[in-house]
Amino acid sequence: MNVRDEMLAKLNRRKPGYSLDREFYSDPDVFQVDMETIYYRDWLFMGHDCELPKSGSYMTVQIGAYPIVIVRDAKKGIRAFHNSCRHRGSRICSAEKGTSHRLVCPYHQWTYDLEGKLVFARDMGADFDPSQFGLKPVHCESVGGYIFVSLADEAPDFTPVRAMVEPYLAPHHLADAKVAFEMTIIEKGNWKLTWENNRECYHCAGSHPELCRTFPEAPGVTGVDAQDEPEIAEHWSRCEAAALPSVFKISDDGQYRVARMPLLRDAVSFTMSGKAAVSRPLCDSVTTPQIGTMLMFHYPSIWNHILGDHATTFRVIPISANETAVTTKWLVHKDAVEGVDYTIDELTKVWIATNDQDRRIIEENQFGINSPAYQPGPYSPVHEGGVLQFVEWYASFMKTRLTDSRRPRLSQVA
Template sequence: MLTDSEIHARILARKPRHALERALYCDEGVYRADLAQIWYREWLFAAPAAALPRPGDYVTLQVGAYPVLVIRDRDGAVRAFHNVCRHRGQRLCAAEAGHTTVVVCPYHQWSYELDGRLRRARDMGEGFDPAAFGLKPVHARDLGGLIYICLADQPPALEALAGTAARYLAPSGLDRARVAHVCTITENGNWKLVLENNRECYHCGGSHPALCRTYSDNPRHTAIYGPEAASPEILAHWARCEAAGLPARFVHAPDYQWRLSRIPLKDNAESFTLSTRAAVARRMGAMPFNDAGSLLLYHYPNTWNHFLADHAIVFRVLPVSPLATQVTTWWLVDAAAEEGHDYDLRTLTEVWLATNDEDRRVVEENQTGILSPAYEPGPYSPVHEEGVVQFVDWYAGLMAARLAPAPALAAE
């Protein structure tokens, strides 16, 4: 198991524009460092706000060693807490999602209000102060319909992403969306391989026949470095969308930790369907036309998303172990859309259910090959894998900075 100093040295020694070395994808020490330096310090996508439509609705997630509860309180605000009873540490909510009026520990029935205050703890004797035993909070923010959490005591700034995401997502009307379907799978590969696979479509033509009916694998459609790299088709799409009130142009964080851009689908396709037509008869929010394409949003380390005219698909990535990653997908539709009338669930979900499973197989075979002693890092394609280069540079830069040894004190 590598130490932090060994990880730091290997990251500094990596070959630019090449895959990472074997240990950085499978070593237990690297996994622990990733958790400590990234997953426990950065803002993480937890769930769409549509998963919590009513006070008392909740979702749970496991971030490394931390079980987390995200719940809507009686005033409608979204809150997050460590999913741990303040009595003897029992996990409070085991289900991935549910509804409750009071959070009750299943062990000794300590109960908590939806805002985290301890409501009842029987037979605790004189001098017991319930106010001292509320649930421990986790930072939570609603970014235009996407709920983010951060485990750090002092979370990094989020204002730039929050403001930009709220503006770009507003036409999708996520505040009046509902969950049509949710699916969770485990991919037997390191979380970085899951993100790398998402950041390129070099593999799409050979791996995703259903997706490629509507989603172009032309690298200029998802160019990572902005308008100067975009195709004339992209520029024309941006102009059309913005004339209709849809923010569309490429925008990103200075370090590319997040990016938004609206791209057209192939041949004026309307949605991710086998027919290429809309999956849902009722458009989302204020979307002005069916062929608005997909608003792409990624945010490292754990989410990518597609917002179309008729539905949205949001993804959450969570590390499980050095060699396993959980991927959860939500399909969102307008709250007034009725299954069986406005959409057919199979038509809505079949393309991305297939794509997720295809990506799972790709990641697992990628991980299997990397585990071989014969593996050595190969070069990334300068045409198709700029997004992977950018992700790996972000990861390596962040880890190198956070694992750097403290400067030695000057001798007196």
């Protein structure tokens, strides 16, 4: 029995409402299947349109085995390519961000235009056809200022994602914002532990004193039963009346969700005081006070907060079975001035502290799961509805794809 068959067998006999078997959080072979089955096939959040302000602006990201480059082309569109030269495979762009009117391989100077076409390759002979050696494209979509890519040969249909999330993102005009600060931390834990920790606030009171000044611990905020909480329903009603889409929506398969949630008391931002971190609103057209935070997740790569004064996005990219990179970006109005409209310390203090606290939590969780004595335990039906939802999504998603991969293709049957 190979690792895929073993995973499928374990998922089929998994007890509902319980955490996963140890191997799902620690085994390198299971991790590789996760990458091949999810991260190499689905839509992944990479960054923001505003990070590519002009033609030639680019950013690079490593997704498992795949280095990619995302670039603003000559017509101001956004494209993504495999960051591997078609000559002998060298990585073309090594900087995390930059600007260039051409993408030039540093090894032998093969040169590509911003649409990926090979425009220069020295001394390749009379029979060489440069049109056959353009950069390999990666599926790329932009919605509401968020850039997604898919490494799949045939990407999943992005239309349903766009239809759900665009109305919620559109009022904030994040394509016209700017990244005021960003940071990446490496959590020594499995990517699923990162997500499980994010999907509940059962741990918040004992772990996040800074965040708990403004973020509610109400189970409906992180779970899937927000409509049952009157305070949240009232918040939705008020925001919807101000033309801000707010009510809870989740995809049929549970992979992505949007909702606008209230903050505690009179808080308007994630700061120590609850007051705005940025004096200039994120978007000039959103003037409704106390809009709370617009939450979106899209498994497996993003959750976010969009407030009245700034936005924060979190990108999740696995490195190994026991390592996960979490990149946080803080976005503000494009004309907000550091030192005048905001300070980096005030803007980032709560989430820098919270991210580090979560890192320690996840690493301790991983230590315990690595023990041969670990066995799956029950989730709280009151406080861990969001975790239950994530694990059920993962289990259902993997069972479907692992089952499909065992079915012979027509070419194999013929």
